[in-house]
Amino acid sequence: MPLSEEELRLLEQMERALVEEDPKFASTLRGTSLRRTARRRAIAAGVVFVLGMAVLLAGAMTNWIVGIVGFVIMLGSAIIGLNAVRGQQAAAAADAARTSGHPSHGFTVIEGGRRPRGRSLRAPRSSGSFMERMEERWRRRRESGGF
Structure with missing residues (x-):
């Protein structure tokens, strides 16, 4: 249920107050520190990725176990870096929504309830079970001489 105009006005007054x-606390709530943390995490993951690549190359020249350790380091840092970049993008999008000038300041309505009739998440079912379809395909192949 969306907020009324009066509730939005009161919320805006509370935010201004x-x-x-406490501007530092308000800045923390806006997500600027989250963006800064995500940027640091992404840079650190990039540095660790390069170190993992060096370990991988050293392992290729010396011992294969060291190479595997280097690969695992690279994989872990890539995952952490991608998550940090996604977090940074989400924080930037939240800041953009807050500064958009709309009185709700980034609040969104989440659609809930039942799905509309006629729309289903599943793909339409074909006739017959899986085994029946496989038997039909096999029969067609044998009749056409493809096998």
């Missing part, structure tokens, strides 16, 4: 009273 919070910013005036």
